[in-house]
Amino acid sequence: MAESSRRLRPEPRYGTRPTMKDVAARAGVGLKTVSRVVNGEPGVTPDTERRVQEAIEALGFRRNDSARVLRKGRTASIGLVIEDLADPFYGPLNRAVEEVARAHGALLINGSSAEDPEREQELVLALCARRVDGLIVVPAGHDHRYLEPEIKAGVATVFVDRPAGRIEADAVLSDSFGGSRAGTAHLVAHGHRRIGFIGDQSTIHTAAERLRGYRAAMADAGLVIEPGWISLGTTDPDRVRESVATMLDAPNPVTAIFAGNNRVTVTAVRVLAGRSRSVALVGFDDIELADLLDPGVTVVAQDAATLGRTAAERLFQRLDGAADAPSRVVLPTRLITRGSGELAPAY
Amino acid sequence: MAESSRRLRPEPRYGTRPTMKDVAARAGVGLKTVSRVVNGEPGVTPDTERRVQEAIEALGFRRNDSARVLRKGRTASIGLVIEDLADPFYGPLNRAVEEVARAHGALLINGSSAEDPEREQELVLALCARRVDGLIVVPAGHDHRYLEPEIKAGVATVFVDRPAGRIEADAVLSDSFGGSRAGTAHLVAHGHRRIGFIGDQSTIHTAAERLRGYRAAMADAGLVIEPGWISLGTTDPDRVRESVATMLDAPNPVTAIFAGNNRVTVTAVRVLAGRSRSVALVGFDDIELADLLDPGVTVVAQDAATLGRTAAERLFQRLDGAADAPSRVVLPTRLITRGSGELAPAY
DNA sequence: TAGGCCCTGGACAACGTTGTCAGGTGAATG
């Protein structure tokens, strides 16, 4: 029995990594001297340093940052939780965060919440257990009180794209409401009176804000939204396809559609391309090649990279000691007209 | 002096995190008992467990994984180094790797090499210092001997998209050569004799393979490639624009273009859209909305998600002890015809 | 009732690094 438990002892898969102790032994110096050389601390004779460097080279020594972290308290890594690493919208955001982290000498640990609050929490807490110095989160859930002990313990946290739920925290957002209102108003300005809105689940903050923007623009224009003009729910292509069909095949069909995000826009473009009657379209989020379609797709664009960069910079301000009250930054959106949003009502 | 150095002592930013010792004190039990509860080890009375759980709750304790790693040797995290987190091609790959990692209880640390060998090495070594259990790398450089000590020390490493340079290691690739050959042959089959190739720097393995595929298909068809038909170098839109223009405005212009990757394809589509004469186009890598353009863009598609999943699965096989010789998996590509590749030569 | 066994809980060392501090050597100075 003792034997079998001995066999279970954590055993190196291949070779064992050399430690500073090994390097010290080989170089014939003290442990601390190796540490000094590795960290470029002053107070080491060139000759000693050379001997140590040779030993490091010969043994293939690499400092164990886990031990370092344990001793120093900081990990020089930050966590990024987004909705879906594969979504093209988040690519530039991810990259922007990485660049800022890199500039601060930090590594990036990231994961997808898949729009699942439980998975978000699980991920965030795993990151906290790794003792990331800070967190950037695109929230999936609406209750982030589970983060309170972490934040109290010093984990800087910045929310991006959507605000935190039920706690005070920094947030960097796009102006979903304003952008959506402007996009809808753009359609109104081009003569549309019957405008449909297809968005994501309204539990998602940005989706709700965009819906609110649409409603505001309609109200501004004195237009009443008829039942069936608003479709919320998944961005699943089939559902969206269905929604568009319903709006267009109604006895009194819409003449324009406002699409609530990139995925909806893509599907809407596909559906509209298969129809003869011309329907105006404005989408939230820019999409690649939108300019090459016929007509080009008019969009309300947000700058994902700036979103990420701003959030990361805020995070590092916090890590550098900024202790002011949590702030909310709202970045403007930009209406890019390309044709689809300027089509006149077909009837 | 002693005072100032004392002030420099690593001081917690906010509060200090409770440790198992604190929990033990509060619960009135021993340190190891807390450890047992936290790790779900057997041998703890329900009553004791409850007391410990309460203390954990009350103090907001979260296990420090750094210390755990130090003790256990494994970090349950893997590193992923890709070329550019923002490139839509890598999004699905990234996500696929994450899913596999998640299924194995591992976190993902990732970064972009930005196609810079030095940055790749820097990143990889930083990940090794963090003692990731394994690495998945889209190599930017061509000499990975710097990884030898790491691999010897047990860091499982799988290369993806491109093979490693100067070391033996697992690799998961797409069939760039075959795909490119098939794509070019497709153009030939539609009557083209004068076909241009625009690719990335030929130091990049996939780019070189694709060029080789193009050459092979041309040779298969008994066609001689004329000077000026091949453009290699950056995927910078301006350069690509220029290359396309040169090929089309030559006295004896090409009637079709094979684009070596997604970025080149996008630019080529843009340029061709601005021209009256119809030029056939086949691109390597699928691009979003390619089906909606007029004509639809014919592409040689590779499955980035499968690439990532396969690589990650191989990695975890290694981590689970697989010790067979390094393997090279080559995934097939798929020709998707949408119109642009089926255009007849215009003259 | 005594003996032995199992179950629970805790003391202790170790993981690899860094901060502290003290010792030791050589040169410069009185």
Next chain:
DNA sequence: CATTCACCTGACAACGTTGTCCAGGGCCTA
């Protein structure tokens, strides 16, 4: 020549966790 001082160097503890091992107590059995 003695003394100071600057500069190197190394011993040691500590970071928070887990593996090992042992002690004590309750319970069952003979």
